[in-house]
Amino acid sequence: METFIQQIINGLVLGSVYALVALGYTMVYGIINLINFAHGDVLMVGALTSWTVVVAMAGLGLPGWLLLLISLVAAIVVCSILNFAIEKIAYRPLRNAPRLAPLITAIGMSLLLQTLAMIIWKPNYKSYPILLPSEPFHIGGAVINTVQIMILVTTAITLAGLMYLVNRTKLGRAMRATAENPRVAGLMGVRPDTVISATFVIGAALAALAGVMYAANYGSVQHTMGFLPGLKAFTAAVFGGIGNLAGAMVGGVLLGLIESLGAGYIGMLTGGVLGSHYQDIFAFIVLILVLTLRPQGLLGERVADRA
Amino acid sequence: MNVKDNKVAVFIAAGIGLVLLPLVAQYFGNAWVRIIDIALLYVLLALGLNIVVGYAGLLDLGYVAFYAVGAYMFGLLGSSQLTDTFQTFKDMFPNGLHTPWWIVIPLGALLAAGAGVLLGAPTLKLRGDYLAIVTLGFGEIVRVFMNNLDAPVNITNGPKGIASIDDMNIFGLDLGKTHSLFGFDIPKVTNYYFLFLFLVIFAVIICYRLERSRIGRAWMAIREDEVAAKAMGINTRNLKLLAFGMGATFGGISGAMFATFQGFISPESFSLQESTMIVAMVVLGGLGHLPGVIVGALLLSALPEVLRYVAGPLQQMTDGRLDASILRQLLIAVAMIGIMLARPRGLWPSPEHGKDITPDSLPVDPHAHLTPAEQIPPTVTSIVPTVK
Numbered sequence: 001m002e003t004f005i006q007q008i009i010n011g012l013v014l015g016s017v018y019a020l021v022a023l024g025y026t027m028v029y030g031i032i033n034l035i036n037f038a039h040g041d042v043l044m045v046g047a048l049t050s051w052t053v054v055v056a057m058a059g060l061g062l063p064g065w066l067l068l069l070i071s072l073v074a075a076i077v078v079c080s081i082l083n084f085a086i087e088k089i090a091y092r093p094l095r096n097a098p099r100l101a102p103l104i105t106a107i108g109m110s111l112l113l114q115t116l117a118m119i120i121w122k123p124n125y126k127s128y129p130i131l132l133p134s135e136p137f138h139i140g141g142a143v144i145n146t147v148q149i150m151i152l153v154t155t156a157i158t159l160a161g162l163m164y165l166v167n168r169t170k171l172g173r174a175m176r177a178t179a180e181n182p183r184v185a186g187l188m189g190v191r192p193d194t195v196i197s198a199t200f201v202i203g204a205a206l207a208a209l210a211g212v213m214y215a216a217n218y219g220s221v222q223h224t225m226g227f228l229p230g231l232k233a234f235t236a237a238v239f240g241g242i243g244n245l246a247g248a249m250v251g252g253v254l255l256g257l258i259e260s261l262g263a264g265y266i267g268m269l270t271g272g273v274l275g276s277h278y279q280d281i282f283a284f285i286v287l288i289l290v291l292t293l294r295p296q297g298l299l300g301e302r303v304a305d306r307a
Numbered sequence: 308m309n310v311k312d313n314k315v316a317v318f319i320a321a322g323i324g325l326v327l328l329p330l331v332a333q334y335f336g337n338a339w340v341r342i343i344d345i346a347l348l349y350v351l352l353a354l355g356l357n358i359v360v361g362y363a364g365l366l367d368l369g370y371v372a373f374y375a376v377g378a379y380m381f382g383l384l385g386s387s388q389l390t391d392t393f394q395t396f397k398d399m400f401p402n403g404l405h406t407p408w409w410i411v412i413p414l415g416a417l418l419a420a421g422a423g424v425l426l427g428a429p430t431l432k433l434r435g436d437y438l439a440i441v442t443l444g445f446g447e448i449v450r451v452f453m454n455n456l457d458a459p460v461n462i463t464n465g466p467k468g469i470a471s472i473d474d475m476n477i478f479g480l481d482l483g484k485t486h487s488l489f490g491f492d493i494p495k496v497t498n499y500y501f502l503f504l505f506l507v508i509f510a511v512i513i514c515y516r517l518e519r520s521r522i523g524r525a526w527m528a529i530r531e532d533e534v535a536a537k538a539m540g541i542n543t544r545n546l547k548l549l550a551f552g553m554g555a556t557f558g559g560i561s562g563a564m565f566a567t568f569q570g571f572i573s574p575e576s577f578s579l580q581e582s583t584m585i586v587a588m589v590v591l592g593g594l595g596h597l598p599g600v601i602v603g604a605l606l607l608s609a610l611p612e613v614l615r616y617v618a619g620p621l622q623q624m625t626d627g628r629l630d631a632s633i634l635r636q637l638l639i640a641v642a643m644i645g646i647m648l649a650r651p652r653g654l655w656p657s658p659e660h661g662k663d664i665t666p667d668s669l670p671v672d673p674h675a676h677l678t679p680a681e682q683i684p685p686t687v688t689s690i691v692p693t694v695k
Contacts, residue, residue, distance in 0.1 A: 035439065090644055097651035100366065104590045107583045108643030115636045227579075231443070238440055281451050284444030291437055292429040 002141035007264040008257065009139075013148045013217060015256020016155035020210035021233030022240070022248040023162065024203030030179040030243035031199055033099075034091060037106035039207060040230015041113035042083055044223060046075040046208030047215040048121050051128055064131035068216065075208040083204030084197055092193070117223035125222045128215045151213045158209065159249055162202075166245055175199060179243065228280070232259075235287045241300020250298060258282055329500040330491065340496040344568065346609040347503035348561055353588040353604035354510045354597070355557025360586065361595030362523060363550035364530030365431070366439040369446025370585055373419040373555040375453060375577035377562025379463065380415035382572045385473040392461045408475050412563050419559025420552040427551035431544060446582055453574040468573025475502065475567050482567075499568050506564065510557065514597055517553075526550055527595070587643050593653030602655055607642070611635035 021043060028036045050071035057067060090105040132150065136143035166172035174195045177185040182192040214229060215221045232255060240251025263279035290297065332339040352374060359367045383389055384406040390397045396404065430441045457465030474483025474495070482498040517523045525546050528536040537543050566572050584607065592603020614635055646654060 090648070093648055094651055097647075098594070100360070100590050100594065101647050101651040103366075104587055105644045105647045107587065108640050108647070111580075111583075111636060112640035112644065115633060115640055118633060119637075231447070234440060235444065238437060277455055278451065281448045284441075284448050287444050288429065288441055291433055291441060295433050295437065 003264055004261075005140050006142035007260045009142055009144050009148065010264075011257035011260035012253065013151050013256070014260055015253035016151050017210045017214050017217075017229060017252075018233045018236045018256050019249045019252025020155060020158065020206045020213075021229055022236040022252045023159075023245060024207050025234050026237040026240075026242055026245060026248040027175070027199050027203050029237070031175065031182075031196055032091070032095070034102050034106065035234065036091075036203075037103070037230075038086060038109040038113055039203065040226035040228075040233070041110050041117075042079050042086075042204050042226070043207040043211040043214070043229060044117060044221075044226030045082060045113060046079045046204075046211030047128075047221045047225060048117060048223070049078045049208075050075040050212045050215060051126055051221045052121075054129055054131065058129065064133075068131045068212070072209065072212045075212050076205045079204040079208035079211075080201045083200045083207075087197060087200040092196075114223050114226075121223060123223060125220050128219050128221055130219070131216065147213075147216050151217060154209070154213065158206065162206075163245065165202075171195070171198060232283050235283045238297060239287060239290055241297025244297070244299050247297055247299035254298075255283055255286065258286055325504060329497045333494070333497055337494055337496050340494075340500055342609055342612045344496055344499050344503055345612070346605050347500070347507050348565055348568070349585070349588065349608040350507050350601050350604040351503070351510055351561045351564070352558060352585050353592070353600050354507070354514055355554045355561065356585050357589050357595065357597070357600045358514065358517070358526075358557070359550050359554035360589055361600065362518065362526040362530065363547055364526075365547060365550060366586075367442045367551075367554065368439050368579075368582055368586060369426075369442035369444070369449075370554070370558055371577045371579070371582040372442075372446040372449040373423060373558030374562040374565070374581075375449055375574075376419045376422055376555075377415040377559030377564075378566040378572045378577070379453065379469075379562075380418055380559070381411050381563040381566035382469040382472050383462070384411045384414070385567065386469055386471055388464060388469045389462075405473055408477070408563075408567070412560060415563045416556045416559045419555040419562070423551045423555025423558075424548050427548050431547045431551070443579065443582070446577075446579060450574050450577055450579075453577070463574075466574060468571060468575075470571045472566050472570050472572070474570070475499075477502075499564075503564065503568075506560070511597060511601075518597070522546065522549065530595075584639070587639075591643065591646055591653060593656040596653070596655060596657035599653050599655035599657070603653070606654075607639060611638060614638065 021039065024039050024042075025036060028034060028039070050068075053071035053074045054067055057070065062070075086109055090109050091102050094102040094105060132146040134145055134147075136145045137149075164172075166175060174185065174190040175198070177188060177190055178192050178195045185195075186192055210229070211226070214225070233252065236251040236255040237248045238251070239255055240247025240249070242248075259279055259282050262282040266274050266278055329340045329343065332343060352370070355373075356367065356370050359365050359370070384404055385408075387404070389404050390400055426442065426445050430438050433441075453463045454466055456463040457467075463469070474481060476482065480486075482502065483495050485492055485494045486498070487493065525536065525541045528539065528541060529543050529546060533543055565576070588603040588607045589600050590603075591607065592601065593599025650656075
């Protein structure tokens with residue numbers, strides 16, 4: 001029972017990170033039908049920026065939570081500018097090009113960001129300092145620490161805020177209209193280019209937040225750290241129904257739960273034949289099952305084939 | 308000399324050039340021949356992926372999984388790995404399992420094709436982007452299994468990989484040894500060069516014939532508009548499966564070649580980066596256009612290798628931050644973005660039919676020679692009120 005509650009907690013924390021990153025994927029995909037391969041690397045840049053700020057300001061004697069907040073703001077600013085520039089340089093000129101062209105520039109961007117990060121920050125693993133008190137709280141035999149509580153609370157607030165932004169504000173309405181049909185949205189007085197830029201900036205801010213939380217939780221940062229969360233988050237977005245915000249959130253959290261429960265119990269279920277290092281394949285097995293049984297994703301609507 | 312003779316002459320010259328190339332490169336060191344060999348392997352992979360992505364328009368981001376299947380097939384059946392693990396095998400084959408290539412390669416190709424069809428069957432009715440992510444996931448699953456199948460039973464030897472894989476032995480001619488021909492020494496790398504060259508030419512012929520066949524035209528119809536293709540009576544599901552299986556076969560054979568050429572395989576060689584690199588070769592060169600694909604593969608595989616030799620001083624200048632492998636990655640990344648921005652359809656795309664009519668070639672006005680009075684008055688398209 002303790003294992004169960006513990007794995008649920010771990011799964012929720014992991015799922016929160018996935019959900020935040022998945023939102024970035026799903027918003028971009030919903031509007032311009034592009035798998036933004038570089039999104040996971042934006043997360044990595046966020047985490048590394050935050051690490052740099054924390055290490056640089058460590059001597060000032062600021063309290064840990066303030067340091068974390070400052071570094072988070074820095075990461076959000078850097079990532080927003082970065083993603084804004086990426087869209088302008090690599091995706092916008094190719095908006096009417098063959099479908100695979102922007103995908104290749106996205107893959108190229110991902111590679112470029114990783115390489116530049118390797119040059120700027122050197123390729124070794126860097127340990128992320130512990131900034132929040134680390135005494136664990138006990139819940140029914142399972143433990144949860146301050147960082148994990150912070151992750152859950154921040155994610156919940158952010159998701160609520162994003163839902164408000166998309167469903168209640170003028171920008172949100174413009175985003176939904178552009179996703180529906182950019183040309184008609186343009187006729188209604190929406191500027192698709194501005195909306196697309198705004199989408200990339202919001203996605204980058206979410207990725208930066210996820211990156212800082214990921215680094216704070218796992219305690220290490222490196223230039224390839226964005227790859228797996230990025231891949232999983234995209235899986236989560238497809239799982240929930242790509243282009244659907246609520247779907248990305250549900251998909252992210254569910255995927256986190258499936259992964260951590262799977263990793264916790266696979267050894268027991270198979271009598272030790274398969275160990276927890278098979279954690280990474282659960283996501284993809286789930287994905288293949290979902291796509292076979294319910295191709296539109298959990299919350300997605302049926303979309304006409306536009307192949 | 309007419310055009311046909313010219314073509315034959317070009318073919319003969321190219322043939323002689325290709326035969327002499329390794330002998331010249333060998334003169335500068337076997338490392339250069341090795342680079343050419345690897346480049347040829349990539350050409351083979353890119354040709355296979357081109358069937359899936361270029362002809363049928365199915366984005367496959369896990370292509371390297373089929374490459375891995377072929378490589379591990381050869382690795383397991385052509386080394387002492389299995390006999391070391393299983394005592395029963397050891398009793399059956401006391402000298403180690405040295406299965407001849409004419410069993411292993413068809414087996415590897417078959418297994419890869421089977422994996423392709425198995426993977427394709429549930430996913431091919433989905434939209435393209437879903438297919439991309441499922442294939443990507445499949446590639447990762449294969450890699451995770453290769454990495455972890457060393458316990459509890461040691462099958463793949465995990466991250467340490469499988470070493471001392473047999474060389475090809477074609478009817479008594481051992482490709483792993485240096486042979487001497489007319490006083491020339493022909494080392495291992497050159498032997499493999501000729502093998503790979505043969506395979507590439509064979510693959511090009513297959514692709515060329517496929518492109519012009521009923522199947523190839525059906526693939527392109529599916530790529531352009533699947534609904535319309537279906538309406539024309541094309542069995543889209545079976546043809547997409549066929550494309551997937553065919554591409555996977557090419558991947559499996561290249562993998563087997565890679566295993567025997569390197570003599571060592573480990574999961575590291577089959578990462579996602581490798582898959583995206585092959586996709587990049589195909590798209591960069593020109594989707595669905597054979598010369599373009601070959602150019603793309605050669606460019607992305609060979610150019611960075613050449614760069615490795617000039618990067619030494621650079622590394623010293625930049626305090627070790629920029630070494631050859633980083634520079635190579637940087638170059639590939641910038642090339643991928645730059646070429647796509649400048650030429651979204653690839654470096655050497657297939658000619659577009661019906662789009663080369665420029666305004667100049669439109670027929671001239673047939674009444675131009677007549678005096679204005681004789682000309683038919685132009686049709687009235689708008690009436691402008693005249694102010695008096």
